Amino acid sequence: MKKAKILLVEDDETQARILADYLTHKGFQVSTAFGAQETLKKLEEEPYDLVLLDWRLPDEDGLSLLPKIRESFPFTQVIMLTAFATVERAVEAIKRGAYHYLTKPVNLEELLLIIEKALRESRLQKEVELLRAQVEELSLPEAPDIIAESPSMKEVLRLAAKVARTDATVLILGESGTGKEILANLVYRLSPRKERPFLKINCAAIPEGLLESELFGHEKGAFTGAEKAKPGLFELAHRGTLFLDEVGDLPLPLQAKLLRVLQDSTIRRLGGLKEIKVDVRIIAATNRDLEEMVKEGGFREDLFWRLNVFTIKIPPLRERKEDILPLAESFLHKFARKHGKSVKGFSREALEALLSYHFPGNVRELENIVERAVILAENEIITREDLPPLLKKKGEEIPDLLKRLSLPEAVALLEKERLQEALEEAGGVKTRAAELLGISERVLRYKLAKYGLG
Numbered sequence: 001m002k003k004a005k006i007l008l009v010e011d012d013e014t015q016a017r018i019l020a021d022y023l024t025h026k027g028f029q030v031s032t033a034f035g036a037q038e039t040l041k042k043l044e045e046e047p048y049d050l051v052l053l054d055w056r057l058p059d060e061d062g063l064s065l066l067p068k069i070r071e072s073f074p075f076t077q078v079i080m081l082t083a084f085a086t087v088e089r090a091v092e093a094i095k096r097g098a099y100h101y102l103t104k105p106v107n108l109e110e111l112l113l114i115i116e117k118a119l120r121e122s123r124l125q126k127e128v129e130l131l132r133a134q135v136e137e138l139s140l141p142e143a144p145d146i147i148a149e150s151p152s153m154k155e156v157l158r159l160a161a162k163v164a165r166t167d168a169t170v171l172i173l174g175e176s177g178t179g180k181e182i183l184a185n186l187v188y189r190l191s192p193r194k195e196r197p198f199l200k201i202n203c204a205a206i207p208e209g210l211l212e213s214e215l216f217g218h219e220k221g222a223f224t225g226a227e228k229a230k231p232g233l234f235e236l237a238h239r240g241t242l243f244l245d246e247v248g249d250l251p252l253p254l255q256a257k258l259l260r261v262l263q264d265s266t267i268r269r270l271g272g273l274k275e276i277k278v279d280v281r282i283i284a285a286t287n288r289d290l291e292e293m294v295k296e297g298g299f300r301e302d303l304f305w306r307l308n309v310f311t312i313k314i315p316p317l318r319e320r321k322e323d324i325l326p327l328a329e330s331f332l333h334k335f336a337r338k339h340g341k342s343v344k345g346f347s348r349e350a351l352e353a354l355l356s357y358h359f360p361g362n363v364r365e366l367e368n369i370v371e372r373a374v375i376l377a378e379n380e381i382i383t384r385e386d387l388p389p390l391l392k393k394k395g396e397e398i399p400d401l402l403k404r405l406s407l408p409e410a411v412a413l414l415e416k417e418r419l420q421e422a423l424e425e426a427g428g429v430k431t432r433a434a435e436l437l438g439i440s441e442r443v444l445r446y447k448l449a450k451y452g453l454g
């Protein structure tokens, strides 16, 4: 086994020599320091398993040096030595992180026993740390801002964490508002490129003419108005990561150019001849069905295969209902803080309404709904009334359904829903329901019969 390394901190040279000789004789590798500064310097230069620390040092007392050692070198055990033993001092030393406390003159056999025990414990501690690191490796990444309670979202995070460590191109698919951008961020944060630039571009938001020069840059005079040469995002993101958001909206000519970068990692600025080597990790995202676009000729097949190396699909919120409440809670706290309101939770009905809604706009829609509710809330609890009307009814598919219906059909559907709601609220009492709806009881009866509700 490797010899354990001990740093002996003692300003009395004779004492130091006696102890050092003894410990070396017992099989330890011993170095000596005579003051606090020297101690810290030595610890920084190489790791020690244990420090024997004298209480009284020329430049700083050992007791104040002790916590500094423990904080910066948690795997280094410290045993304090002092000529003036008191119980208070012993307690203070242990409180500050000493493994043990001995009085001088030191009983060498006792010292040896304690050193061995301390070393055994720190070996164990290291093993535990190592195990913990391995366990963390297997578990979900640390991503406090991403909520993932559902098994499918947990799987998404696991995949993201795995691919993050490589340089592979990542394609993130998912409906609008499912969290594609937040996931792209996570991949970047967990990647070895995290200290390097992370640049984003939304391919759908920039006009085609500008997009090309944004991505690849231009030389002076490349086009009217190009008064200065400008590097593109690929050059700026060199050694870093580039997030191509809405990549499905990239116009065909630019798809060809992007393919070239992906194939040979070189770009040419607009109006330039020079081939510039770039090393950029690509994360792309889209809510479009790229395969379908390939079939229809809107997306290059070769580019699709280049991007489709490691694809992560984020499921829509309605398919991972376990995430709805934790997300709602977290948004509630965020917006309560933002708007300075003391809103603390949701009523049961509000929660039920949220759970049964189908969220065509996914997490972003939920976020907006909660923000609006927080603003509307009259007291500490968000009620069903604070949620938008669309959510108030359990008939969940309605909004989507309406889009596919003719006007008379849509009106009939809403009328029927509203009638049912009023009847429920009125506890089945028709006069009361008619009042709630602002119609006569006769009209109510007629309508109920019409919809087979009467």
Ligand SMILES: Nc1ncnc2c1ncn2[C@@H]1O[C@H](COP(=O)(O)OP(=O)(O)OP(=O)(O)O)[C@@H](O)[C@H]1O
Binding pocket: 145, 146, 147, 148, 174, 175, 176, 177, 178, 179, 180, 181, 182, 183, 287, 327, 363, 364, 367
């Ligand atoms: N799992 C999640 N945990 C916490 N917040 C989330 C989560 N998913 C999405 N969000 C939040 O929802 C909003 C929409 O997310 P994001 O912009 O990443 O979605 P997107 O898929 O890129 O949407 P779009 O297709 O519309 O661009 C953001 O405010 C984001 O912070």
Ligand SMILES: [Mg+2]
Binding pocket: 180, 181, 245
């Ligand atoms: Mg987005």
